[in-house]
Amino acid sequence: MDEPASSEITFADLEMFVSFAEREHFGRTAADLGVSVATVQRGVRALERKLGIALVEQAGRQVRMLDAGRVLVREAQAVLRARLDAVDTTRAEAGRPQRLLRIAHTYSLGLGFVPAVLAELLQQQAGLRFHCRQSSANEVVSTLLRGECDVAFTSVSPTEADLVVEPLFTEYVLLAVPVGDPLAERDQVSLREVAGRPFISMELGASSRTHMINACARAGFVPRFAIEVSDLFVVEAMVGAGIGVSVVPEGMNDHRHPRVARIRIHDPDWAGRTIFLAYQRAIGQHPTVQALARIARRRGRERVSARGCAG
DSSP: OOOOOGGGOOHHHHHHHHHHHHHTOHHHHHHHHTSOHHHHHHHHHHHHHHHTSOOEEEETTEEEEOHHHHHHHHHHHHHHHHHHHHHHHHHHHTTOOOOEEEEEEETGGGTTHHHHHHHHHHHHSTTOEEEEEEEOHHHHHHHHHTTSOSEEEESSOOOOTTEEEEEEEEEEEEEEEETTSTTTTOSEEOGGGGTTSEEEEEOTTOHHHHHHHHHHHHTTOOOEEEEEESOHHHHHHHHHTTSOBEEEEGGGGGSOOTTEEEEEEOOSSOOEEEEEEEEEGGGTTSHHHHHHHHHHHHHHHHHHHHHHHHO
């Protein structure tokens, strides 16, 4: 039996398969790539032959990714990113501008603040490309420390000496309740008023969970968690379903959830969190990073000023 011809796999093979995996449909993939359906089908089958394993299964007109296919997509995406990074790093070292900026940010910051910063940066430096990854604050910092992103926006301040960390602004945390809740029409609320209710929380290790516990502790109680999840948007989905209440960052106000009301927490020691910009000190002199930092600082100040005017 011949050995799999894995050495014959090309970037084009991987790019086509990643595109197919996003749709799991030969026709839509072909239309998006501007090729025939037969070309996509032959490409997938050829990749399977080269690897010596099945990547997809087909039952009638339905196509489904197998576990091996999902693994290949994950690894292929890493390879394709590495190729782009290698090109951009080489161009940067040769004195050419770096065209790819890898951004990691927390969930709520991806709703309004980070897109506004990147849009303004793109106006100043046309042709830039961004790769954005959103996650919990702790995972964002880990991504930066692993060298998997260039710039991080997070609510956790890393302390490593090789990082530059700048506070941008401080935002409130808010009580999230279902629309129709007796508290939903209030402008302000004390957390003591929901001390006996079930809470929806991010999973252990998430900074949003830490902020929630700290806010409740200042109000004099320990929250009882009904459900723990790994995504801040799922937290609000659970709140909207009426399962419990939660504490969420002010940045979630950049997104309207039709079944959730967010209320300012008004306790003697109001609960808030600071948003930081962090990046590797080694790239701090890069013009693109300097421009991004200037925009982020100014928009942070404007965010605080706008909130003050609204209050």
